[in-house]
Amino acid sequence: MKKQSFLQGSLLLTISAVFAKLCGAMFKLPLTALLGGTGMGYFSCAYGLFLPIYAVLVTGLSTAVAKPVADFIGKNKSACALKIRRTARFLCLFMGLAGMTGALLSAKAFTIRTAGTMEAFPAVLAMTPAILFCCLTAVERGYYEGLCSMTPTAVSQAVEAVIKLTAGLLFCHFFLNTDISFLNRYTPESRGAFGAVLGVTLSTGAGWLYLVIRNQFRKQDALSHEIPPSSGRIIKLLFRIMIPAALGALVTNLTSLTDLFTMMNAFSKMLASSPEIFYQKANLSKEIPAEQASAFVYGSFMGLSVTVFNLVPSLTNMLAKSVLPCTAQAWSSGNHQQASRYARQVLILTGLIAIPAGCGIFALSDGILAFLFAGRTAEIRTAVSGLRYLSFGLICLCLAFPIFSLLQAIGREDLPVKIMIPAILVKILCNLILIPHFCTAGASVSTSLCYFLILMLSLICLKKELGQSIAIAKPLFFQFWGGILCAGTAWLCYDRLLFFFPQRITFLISILFAVMVYLAVLLLTCRNDLKEFLTQNHLS
DSSP states (O other), X not given: OOOOOHHHHHHHHHHHHHHHHHHHHHXXXXXXXXXXXXXXXXXXXXXXXXHHHHIIIIIIIHHHHHHHHHHHHHTTOHXXXXXXXXHHXXXXXXXXHHHHHHHHHHHHHHHHHHHSSGGGHHHHHXXXXXXXXXXXXXXXXXXXHHTTOOHHHHHHHHHHHHXXXXXXHHHHHHHHHSOOGGGTTSOHHHHHHHHHHHHHHHHHHHHHHHHHHHHHHOOOOOOOXXXXXXXXXXXXXXXXXXXXXXXXXXXXXXXXHHHHHHHHHHHHHHHXXXXXXXXXXXXXXXXXXXXXXXXXXHHHIIIIIIHHHHHHHHHHHHHHHHHHHHHHHHHHTTOHHHHXXXXXXXXXXXXXXXXXXXXXXXXXXXXXXXXXXTTOHHHHHHXXXXXXXXXXXXXXXXXXXXXXXXXXXXXXXXXXHHHHHHHHHHHHHHHHHHHHHHTHHHHHHHHHHHHHHHHHHHHHHHHHHHOSOOOOHHHHHHHHHHHHHHHHHHHHHHHHHTTTSOHHHHHHHHHHHXXXXXXXXXXXXXXXXXXXXXXXXXGO
16 A cells, blocks of 8 residues: 655544535534524534544554554554554444444433433433444554554545435434424424434444444555564553553543533523523623523534634644654654654644634634525534634644644643643632623633643643654744734724625635735745645655
8 A cells, every 4th residue: 555645644634624524514404493592402412422432432542553563554554554444343343332332321311411301311322333433434544544554534524414415414404393202292493413423423333334334345465474473462552552642632522621611500500590691691682582592502512612622723723733643653663753744744734724813713703604504603602702702722722632642642632631630620719700790601611711721731742742843933923923914804894894794705705815815925035935735746
């Protein structure tokens, strides 16, 4: 199999992620229109459980497979790499079945604890088979990523996105408008959320099925002649990498899970003590009934604010996924200087995307939501402040993810977990303090503080482990400067042009001018760095 360079793999995964996010937007926008804020609350309850499981299994398990495969390939031990995949398949089949069974047994208790109503139970139940498919998919993706071949991962992601879009919306519409016997005691919003999650589960199965079919037609590479380690040793190795890698992959989802367990409880207490103050702090329309208010605010925050927030990290995470096997191979072969160059490359590339995006989201939060969710006025009013205060955390999170991958690649899988512990404690403490006073904006501020702490600790650890500077201060400074000018341009254009053009045209024109300003700043301030970065030999 032809090995792909870091930039080739990053480009391929980024294109796949862009396609997946476009499909995701095409899924979430009509889904919000179909379900409304209340139905999205039920959907988000199940999806809030699905996302951390997906992160642990697909990201954590694929890393656990990719890291040792890359190490063995770097040492020309292909037979050992193949033994890792065979052993991981059996291990993950067992884990997937156990996880699916555990989720089925605990679905009712989880629903009551998080949503406070059984209306979200069908959606939570529909999510459980996805655990098995995620486990099986993770092994195949991790093996090919360890070979520095990102094509299977990219295509399987695209397959998942298409099936989620089509099946999710079709099932949602069908169950929303059809009174199925086993769901007849649930509201239409509950039935629609069940159908949407069922489509998501089907998409995970389709992604795995593509990889299975691909394996049947792929010509096997020639194997080396060393004796592979025993299955017991491989299982111990997989768990040693998987546990910290999986916990590190939870960095985004732990904050959402923390919100899931704290926000709706806090909202219920606020409603019980003073409904008028809650409606004011949440910027909630008086037309929303009090019995639906908690689910509506939470659903608006997760369905709008967090959906937009997750768009950028999902793209930059592809850079982190691509840099791990390349760095692992360089580190295992003793080329530490090359590993440091990979670290600098991935952080500069991440900053090029994340910094202007974060600044732009801060400046145009209302415009972005109005562009993406036109007609959902009540949901936008509730979600806009939450999105605005998530923008700083977005930049920190995007830069932290590749650092986690770099630490895992050089054999320090334990460090991301150690970094996350104090950060999550900060998130929980700030949630308890800020949400009762600032509603969803309080949750957003606590999330940004959490990610800022993670980024600072990660940078300190990476520099210490590499033993040399990666020289990113200058390019990141100019990226921040360009991002601020970019955001200012976008805000100024949007504010002025709204008097002359429709909202969506104004938004697109503002983004176009902002991108032009950002590119001009980069060309004027760090042209030499960019030229050197794109033309150096080690990228090929």
